[in-house]
Amino acid sequence: MKNLITQYTPQLEQDLLALHTGNSQSKQYFYQSVMNILQVPKMSSFQKADAIADAFISLDVRVEYIKEQQKILSNLKKQIETAKSYAKEEVSKALLSLGVEKLEGLKISSLTATGEANKSVAKLEILNEDELIKAGFFTIELDKEAVEQALLSADQRHEVENYADMKIELIHKSATIRINKRKVPLAQDELMVAA
Numbered sequence: 001m002k003n004l005i006t007q008y009t010p011q012l013e014q015d016l017l018a019l020h021t022g023n024s025q026s027k028q029y030f031y032q033s034v035m036n037i038l039q040v041p042k043m044s045s046f047q048k049a050d051a052i053a054d055a056f057i058s059l060d061v062r063v064e065y066i067k068e069q070q071k072i073l074s075n076l077k078k079q080i081e082t083a084k085s086y087a088k089e090e091v092s093k094a095l096l097s098l099g100v101e102k103l104e105g106l107k108i109s110s111l112t113a114t115g116e117a118n119k120s121v122a123k124l125e126i127l128n129e130d131e132l133i134k135a136g137f138f139t140i141e142l143d144k145e146a147v148e149q150a151l152l153s154a155d156q157r158h159e160v161e162n163y164a165d166m167k168i169e170l171i172h173k174s175a176t177i178r179i180n181k182r183k184v185p186l187a188q189d190e191l192m193v194a195a
Contacts, residue, residue: 011033011036012030012033012034012037012051012052012055013054013055013058013059015029015030015032015033016030016033016055016056016059017059018030034052037051037052085174085176088175088176089174089175089176091111091113092113092114092115092175092176093175095111095113096113096115096175100113101113107182108180108181108182109180109181109182110180111178111180112178112180113175114175114176114178115175116172116173116174116175117172117173118170118171118172118173119170119171119173120168120169120170120171121168121169121171122148122166122167122168122169123166123167123168123169124144124147124148124151124164124166125164125165125166125167126142126144126147126163126164127162127163127164127165128162128163128164129142129163131162131163132147132160132163132164135159135160135163137150137159137160147160147164148166151164151165151166152166
């Protein structure tokens with residue numbers, strides 16, 4: 001004798017999955033699948049409830065599986081991006097150590113090496129936020145952009161100089177390469193001739 005629960009669950013699950021379209025036909029199919037289970041005379045109400053719930057539980061299992069795979073893929077993506085970043089830095093160092101800033105290619109236009117660089121960036125430091133707010137440098141909270149502009153202007157500097165200061169911060173930029181792709185890729189026979 002066939003198990004009545006498993007006999008009806010696959011069709012119900014398929015019809016449940018088809019509901020993603022939201023169209024009236026898919027809703028009607030799902031409704032009919034539910035009715036088919038509910039109208040089986042040889043099934044107890046417990047079996048009917050389990051048969052319907054199994055379709056939803058199966059979807060929950062699928063969703064959890066997808067979430068786990070997304071986490072794995074997200075971690076893998078981060079690893080690949082980190083590896084790519086380090087690889088670009090090392091290729092740049094290698095090219096620059098040989099005195100090469102640009103390396104022409106056949107499949108790509110060129111590789112361009114950029115050395116390490118440090119740049120200075122002004123960073124606002126608030127010394128007394130309350131006094132700056134009293135002096136009118138605020139929106140709903142302190143307007144840091146206005147304070148920066150006041151510090152940089154000769155007219156307003158005296159209003160804020162006792163309460164805020166600009167510090168120069170050194171930002172390190174790692175060496176890297178840029179892969180300049182061709183706008184029109186070379187045909188296979190052109191690559192062979194060029195080689």
